Amino acid sequence: MQLTVNGHQYEVHGEVGTTLAEALREELSLTGTKIACGEGHCGACTVLVDDEPVLSCITLVHAVDGARVTTIEGLRDHPMIDAFVRSDALQCGFCTPGQIVSAVALVESEPAPTTEQIRHAMAGNLCRCGAYPKIEEAIRTWQG
Amino acid sequence: MARLIRTEKEVEGRYEEVWLVVEEDSLDQWPAGPREIVGRDAVRVDGRERATGQAVYTADLAKPGMLHTAVLRSPHPRARVARIDLAPALAMPGVHAAIGPGDIEQLTSDCSFQGEAIAAVCADSLAHARTALRAIVCEFEVLEPLLDPDEAVRQGSLLGEARERSRGDYERGLAEADVVVEAEFRTQVVLHNSMETHQAVVEWMADGVEVHISTQYIWGIRDAVAQGLALPPDKVRIVCHYMGGGFGSKNSPDDYTFIAAELAKRTNRPVKCALTRREENTAAGNRNATIQRLTVGARSDGTLTALGGEFVNAVGWDGWSSGTEGPMQMLYACPNVKTTTYGAKLNLPPMKAFRAPGFVEGTFGLEALLDELATKLDLDPLELRRRNHTEATPEGNEYSGKNLLECYRRAEPHWERRHEVRARSTETVKRGVGMASQIWYGGGGPPSYAWIRVGSDGRATVVTAMQDSGTGTKTAMAQIAAEELGIPLEHVTVTLGDSDRGPYAAISAGSSTTPSMGPAVRAAAADARGQIEDIAEQRGLKGAPVHEVVDVLEDSQILGKGARGPNPTGMQVLTFGVQVAEVAVDIETGEVWVERIAAVHDVGRVINPLGASSQIEGGIIQGIGHTLSEERLHDPATGRLLTTTLDAYKLPTIADVPEIVSELIDEPDTHLTNLGSKGLGEPPIIPTAAAIANAIRDATGADVRRLPISREEMLRALREAETRQKEKVGAPAGV
Ligand code: FES
Ligand code: FES
Numbered sequence: 001m002q003l004t005v006n007g008h009q010y011e012v013h014g015e016v017g018t019t020l021a022e023a024l025r026e027e028l029s030l031t032g033t034k035i036a037c038g039e040g041h042c043g044a045c046t047v048l049v050d051d052e053p054v055l056s057c058i059t060l061v062h063a064v065d066g067a068r069v070t071t072i073e074g075l076r077d078h079p080m081i082d083a084f085v086r087s088d089a090l091q092c093g094f095c096t097p098g099q100i101v102s103a104v105a106l107v108e109s110e111p112a113p114t115t116e117q118i119r120h121a122m123a124g125n126l127c128r129c130g131a132y133p134k135i136e137e138a139i140r141t142w143q144g
Numbered sequence: 145m146a147r148l149i150r151t152e153k154e155v156e157g158r159y160e161e162v163w164l165v166v167e168e169d170s171l172d173q174w175p176a177g178p179r180e181i182v183g184r185d186a187v188r189v190d191g192r193e194r195a196t197g198q199a200v201y202t203a204d205l206a207k208p209g210m211l212h213t214a215v216l217r218s219p220h221p222r223a224r225v226a227r228i229d230l231a232p233a234l235a236m237p238g239v240h241a242a243i244g245p246g247d248i249e250q251l252t253s254d255c256s257f258q259g260e261a262i263a264a265v266c267a268d269s270l271a272h273a274r275t276a277l278r279a280i281v282c283e284f285e286v287l288e289p290l291l292d293p294d295e296a297v298r299q300g301s302l303l304g305e306a307r308e309r310s311r312g313d314y315e316r317g318l319a320e321a322d323v324v325v326e327a328e329f330r331t332q333v334v335l336h337n338s339m340e341t342h343q344a345v346v347e348w349m350a351d352g353v354e355v356h357i358s359t360q361y362i363w364g365i366r367d368a369v370a371q372g373l374a375l376p377p378d379k380v381r382i383v384c385h386y387m388g389g390g391f392g393s394k395n396s397p398d399d400y401t402f403i404a405a406e407l408a409k410r411t412n413r414p415v416k417c418a419l420t421r422r423e424e425n426t427a428a429g430n431r432n433a434t435i436q437r438l439t440v441g442a443r444s445d446g447t448l449t450a451l452g453g454e455f456v457n458a459v460g461w462d463g464w465s466s467g468t469e470g471p472m473q474m475l476y477a478c479p480n481v482k483t484t485t486y487g488a489k490l491n492l493p494p495m496k497a498f499r500a501p502g503f504v505e506g507t508f509g510l511e512a513l514l515d516e517l518a519t520k521l522d523l524d525p526l527e528l529r530r531r532n533h534t535e536a537t538p539e540g541n542e543y544s545g546k547n548l549l550e551c552y553r554r555a556e557p558h559w560e561r562r563h564e565v566r567a568r569s570t571e572t573v574k575r576g577v578g579m580a581s582q583i584w585y586g587g588g589g590p591p592s593y594a595w596i597r598v599g600s601d602g603r604a605t606v607v608t609a610m611q612d613s614g615t616g617t618k619t620a621m622a623q624i625a626a627e628e629l630g631i632p633l634e635h636v637t638v639t640l641g642d643s644d645r646g647p648y649a650a651i652s653a654g655s656s657t658t659p660s661m662g663p664a665v666r667a668a669a670a671d672a673r674g675q676i677e678d679i680a681e682q683r684g685l686k687g688a689p690v691h692e693v694v695d696v697l698e699d700s701q702i703l704g705k706g707a708r709g710p711n712p713t714g715m716q717v718l719t720f721g722v723q724v725a726e727v728a729v730d731i732e733t734g735e736v737w738v739e740r741i742a743a744v745h746d747v748g749r750v751i752n753p754l755g756a757s758s759q760i761e762g763g764i765i766q767g768i769g770h771t772l773s774e775e776r777l778h779d780p781a782t783g784r785l786l787t788t789t790l791d792a793y794k795l796p797t798i799a800d801v802p803e804i805v806s807e808l809i810d811e812p813d814t815h816l817t818n819l820g821s822k823g824l825g826e827p828p829i830i831p832t833a834a835a836i837a838n839a840i841r842d843a844t845g846a847d848v849r850r851l852p853i854s855r856e857e858m859l860r861a862l863r864e865a866e867t868r869q870k871e872k873v874g875a876p877a878g879v
Contacts (some may be wrong), residue, residue, distance in 0.1 A: 017271065031204035032197015034388075036339045037421040044339060072197035088758050090712035092205075092614025093194025094339035094388030100195060106577035109540030119799045126388050126790065128339050129614055132798040134758060 001065040005030065006074030014061045021045045021056035025069060032072035032097045036126075043125035045121040046098040046105075047071045066106050072097035080104050087138035091129035099125045103139050113139065151708065154585050156392070156497045156654045157467040166590050169663060171670055171818035174627075176749070176811055182627040182832045183810070183866040185754035189619045189638065190386070190612070199386040200465040202358040203418060205345050211240055213407060215400070216263040216280055217427060218255035218800065221289035221491040221783035223496055225253035225262060227290045229281040233265050238272030241265070241410045246420035248406045249372075249763065250399040253285075255463040257493045258426030258785055261399045266407040266415050291784040293435060293458040303459050303487040307800050309473055311538060317450030317480030324450075326516045329438065329509040332834075333458075334431040334769075335424075335778040335793060336498055340388025342428045342696035343418035344397070346404040350426025352379030353408075357401060360390040360613050361651040366643050373405060387639035389767075392497030392680035393429040395653055398689070413667045425788040429496025430776060434468050435460040438507035440517050446528045448478035455485040455506070460496035463487075466502030470584035471510045474718075475583045477534035491783055497653060497768065500826035503584050504833065508851060511580035511834030515841055525838065526552060526559055529581055537716050540684025544712050545813035545820075547746040548581065548720040554807055555579065558724040558742035565726050569843070572732050575739075578838025579724045580831035586747060587717025587816060588659030592708040593647035596625060596668040597701045602691025603635040604669065609648030610640045612662055615825055616755035617657045621665045623751055624819070627670035631690050650708075655719065655823025658751060663817035667706025670818075674762075675702050712815040719827045721745030723764070725835035726802075729843050731862055734855030738768055738836055740803040748813040749824040760806040760828040767832025769796040775852050 001012045005028060021038075024030045024047070026029045033056055036044035040058040047056045048070035075081065080103050081087070090096040099122070106113055106121040113121070118139050127135065146165050155161045171648040178184050241673040244263040245253035251261050263280055267273040292297055318324060344357040352375060358363050362382045370377040385396070387679040402419035419428055432456055441450035455468040465487025472483055483780040495501075518525040533549060536542060550813035562577035569575045608626050612618040622636040629636075639645060678685050679702075680693045694702065711717055726740040743760050750756050773794035777786040806828075812820025837848050846861035 013150075015271070025204070026206070029206070030197075031200065031206075034197075034203065034339070036202075036341070036388075039421065039789060039791075041421075042339070075197050076196050081195050082190065084195045088187060088191075088193055088616075088754050090188070090191060090338065091616070091758060091762060092389040093191075093199060094201065094614075096195050097197040104412050111568060123797045123799045126339070126795050126797060128337050128795065130392070130796070130801075131758065132763035132765060132796075132801045133761050133804055135798060136801075 002062060003067060003069055005069045006071060012061060016062065018061050019057055020047065020059040020064055023061040024056060026140045029071050030071050034094055034097055039125055044095050044098040044104060046101045046125065048101060049106060051108065053102050068106055072101055074125065079144065080107065083142040085137040087134045089131050089134040089138040091131050095125060095127045097122060099127065099135055106139065107142055110117065150330040150810060151710065153589055155651060155656065157470055157503065157585055164590050167707040167816050168708040171667065173812050173814065173818055173820050179627050181623050181633050182751055183733050186619055186623055186633060186752050188616055189622050194386065195695065197576045201340055201388050202343050202345060202356050202384065203340050203388065203790050204210050205433050207345060207347060207414040210345065210414040210416055210586055211266040211268060211269040211407065211411060212273050213264055213266045213404060213415060214277040214280065215261050215417065215423065216277055217423065218258055220255060220284055220286050221258045221286040223255045223284040223354050224287065225282060226285045227283040228253065228263065228314055230263060232279040232281060233276040236272065236276035238267040238269060239265055239276045240267060240413065241407050243406055248402055250402045257491055258783065259423065261403065262404045264407065265412060268369045268847055286812050291490055291492065291780065291783045293456045293490065294487035297456055297486045301489045303463065303465055303489045307465065307485040309469060312479045312480035312654065313483035314450050318441045318448045322444040323520050324439065324441045325513060325515065325520060326439045327513055327849060329436040329512065331434045331505045331508060332851050333433045334498065335776050336391045336429060337395040337425065337795060338389030338391060338393060340439045341421060341424040342394060342398060342400055343416065343417040344401040345402050345414055345416045346401065346408045347414035348408055352381065353405065354381045354413050355385060355401060356383045357862055358387045358394055359384050360394045360611060360644050360653050362609055363648050364395060364609050364651060365397050369401060372397065372402055380632065382643040383641060384611050386610065387613050392501065395651060409838050414501060421790060422766060422788040426785055427493055430493060431501065432460060432495035432696055435504045437467065438509050438513050440513050441516055442521065444521060446521055446523045446531045448476055448668055450480045451478045453483045455483065457485065457487045458490060459487045460490055460492040460494045468502040468506040468799060470503050471506040472581055474538065474566065475510065475581060476532040477538065478532065479772060482866055492778065499763065499829045500584055503830050504770065507580060507830050508581065508833040508837065511831065512837045515578065515838040516847055519841065526579060538716065542715045544715040544717045544815035545748060546720055547809045547811055550809055551720060551722045551744040554744045555722045555724050555742065561726070573728050573730050575726065575728050576839045576841040576843025577724060578835050578840065578842050579722060580834035580838060582721035582745065582827050582831040584655065584719050584827050584830055586655035586659065586719040586827065587711055588650060588656035588823060589711050590708040592650045592664045594661065594664040594668040594706050595647060596672050596704040598672050598694060599701055600694050601699035602631060602694055604631060606638045606665055607646040608640055608661065609643050609646035609651045611652055612640065613652045615652065616752060617652065617661065618756060620658050621661060622750040624662050624665045625669040628666050629673055629690055647743055655825040655827065657823065659817065659822050662751065662819045662821055664706045664708040668704040672704030682828035709817055715815055717816055717822065719745065719747050719822050721827050721833040722833065723835040725839040727836060727839040729840055729858065731844060735784035736772060736840060736853055736858055738802045740834065741835065742805040743828055744807045745824065745827050746809040747824045747827060748811065748816060748818045750808050750810045751821060756808060756824055757806050759824045761804050763828025764804055764832050765796050765801060767829040768800060770851065771833040771836045776877055
């Protein structure tokens with residue numbers, strides 16, 4: 001299979017049943033994408049597939065053959081990273097890459113989201129540390 | 145001079161007697177208030193690494209040749225393995241080894257709770273390990289589980305002795321009361337659900353063993369692993385640079401570490417054993433359920449004359465019976481208090497410490513009971529608490545520092561909002577405001593050490609083998625070192641997370657990391673600063689900035705070391721606070737929304753106000769989950785767990801977050817160390833449930849008595865309140 005990940009072309013071989021999250025983490029060593037539940041319930045594994053946020057732990061890599069994938073590693077220079085750090089929008093940080101990918105997907109389509117829109121778009125990203133108030137703040141102020 | 149002392153050490157409210165070598169703490173505290181760096185907002189020093197995904201957690205570690213593990217766990221709360229055959233698993237593709245009951249102590253054929261480990265398989269991929277696990281033939285003889293905590297107490301199935309604590313004369317106190325209120329409160333089992341599940345990677349080296357583990361206690365793991373594997377502790381290296389949350393559940397090595405160690409030994413490969421989310425929510429610990437049968441007696445002016453309680457901690461198969469009675473014993477001046485606490489041993493998964501174990505549950509009961517009393521006496525709940533405030537501990541000892549009255553004073557503007565909040569009620573949505581007080585430990589203690597090195601570029605590296613579980617302690621330590629050395633925060637690096645790279649550091653539990661580690665880091669920095677001042681004097685550069693003083697040193701380095709001094713003798717070091725909650729209750733559906741929470745806490749000097757506000761918000765949000773939505777359920781007939789996924793178990797989401805306003809008193813505790821700082825990890829979760837329950841009473845008149853406050857519980861409480869009202873109205877005059 002062919003995947004374009006963060007602008008680079010990769011040839012991915014995963015056994016049948018391999019998820020996108022596994023392919024990214026194990027085959028490509030892109031461990032910024034986290035797996036916290038592995039069954040589509042928490043959002044930690046969120047990546048962009050053709051600019052849409054998807055849960056990579058329940059997406060079979062075979063289903064996205066040829067797609068364009070953006071992971072947290074591809075967003076290192078995105079202002080959303082600075083916004084999260086500046087706002088203290090992370091504690092343990094394990095949910096954070098997934099939060100940032102979801103947040104980026106939101107602001108790409110809606111650069112100045114309302115609180116309502118933020119809460120709607122981010123409700124699928126769990127954070128056990130409870131960094132939510134500052135995640136909201138980071139997204140509100142991401143443009144600096 | 146180093147001094148050997150015998151002292152009491154407190155962790156999570158449990159005391160033990162230990163020998164300690166302590167070094168005197170000769171530094172004066174900094175004056176109160178923000179300094180150059182300490183006391184001012186700092187963004188996390190490792191924020192970017194975490195946010196960009198560069199930080200390597202245990203979950204991300206892939207060693208060359210590493211094998212993956214799947215663990216067979218008992219699906220039954222109580223069962224005996226009648227027959228087990230590992231051979232079919234060993235024959236599966238990619239499998240390297242399989243172990244079963246008797247191979248190590250952590251694998252058993254005698255299962256006493258669901259999730260107890262029976263066997264394990266390691267293979268070259270997780271998928272292969274899981275497939276192989278299904279090939280294991282395992283037949284069970286299912287036995288009748290003991291599930292009911294009261295029944296366990298009746299049968300004497302207890303963990304430890306029942307704990308009786310009393311002062312004064314409880315019976316007389318009751319007789320002297322004008323009003324007596326009795327109520328039974330129940331709290332549920334809550335799951336930690338750290339986003340990174342429990343896991344370890346173990347590799348046997350030529351000389352000893354290397355363990356990468358997601359942990360809150362590097363040094364405790366080192367000791368436990370050394371003991372479990374019969375190695376000298378120096379041959380055990382524990383590494384944890386980043387961890388994805390613990391909340392009290394990651395203080396011990398548990399079964400997975402020893403499973404990985406055994407498999408690594410047999411295969412001569414590094415082995416990872418990581419819990420799945422479902423295993424995490426079965427066998428990785430929990431906040432145990434409680435039953436609290438409470439009584440309060442008071443005079444008509446609100447003075448408490450008696451407090452009594454029978455507390456049943458539904459501990460599970462293992463763990464400890466936490467201090468659920470603590471708030472009742474410690475929070476108020478009441479002269480007559482009598483409590484009995486049982487730890488029920490059940491065929492349910494063992495508890496583990498969870499953010500202020502016992503005190504979260506006990507504060508819910510006590511503070512809700514006090515508001516029921518306030519209603520009966522027609523007294524303002526805040527005033528009732530003020531009247532029972534105590535300046536010395538109820539046993540007559542001094543507090544090292546206590547600003548609870550100041551917390552109350554600063555909570556007043558939030559409390560005053562209740563008139564306006566109530567006025568916003570509608571026919572079906574009732575609004576109200578409630579409050580609750582907080583008491584907890586959080587003083588930390590020795591031993592804890594730090595080293596520091598300053599190079600000729602004037603930059604410093606702090607070295608200590610502590611861990612940052614996500615609380616931001618790494619940042620706080622950098623701030624303290626920078627402040628003491630007088631150099632910019634960006635010129636300090638903190639190296640932590642490796643028992644081979646630094647001295648002993650405290651556990652990150654019991655709100656103890658900052659108060660334990662901070663003074664050691666400051667002492668190390670002061671040691672280095674003293675040497676730099678000597679050099680400055682010799683160079684005729686007295687008072688010059690550090691980089692100017694050291695710029696001729698080339699490869700010479702200034703090395704400092706520091707130790708945490710002792711806690712003040714004869715004093716109790718505690719944290720205090722108050723929270724005020726505003727809620728809306730739909731009295732037709734029973735739905736409850738928390739609309740606002742104001743928190744005022746007293747934890748001594750604040751190192752990083754930004755990080756502190758995040759800790760408070762996180763604690764409150766976990767508290768809201770505990771109060772309204774989270775509950776680990778088991779089938780009452782079979783004891784099988786029903787809520788092991790994040791779909792079934794309801795964690796708060798961003799959409800559940802109310803407005804949160806937080807304030808810290810920020811007065812250094814003048815008796816405590818060279819910093820005067822206490823811990824903040826746990827205090828914010830303690831009063832949240834009670835404040836919400838009391839706000840519900842204010843809004844509706846209903847007494848909720850059970851967590852979580854589901855719609856069912858809310859409607860039950862509303863019906864009960866209505867019946868009470870009718871009886872009151874219908875009763876003949878004079879009765
Ligand atoms: S890890 Fe994919 S949703 Fe939880
Ligand atoms: S920062 Fe820890 S889970 Fe979100």
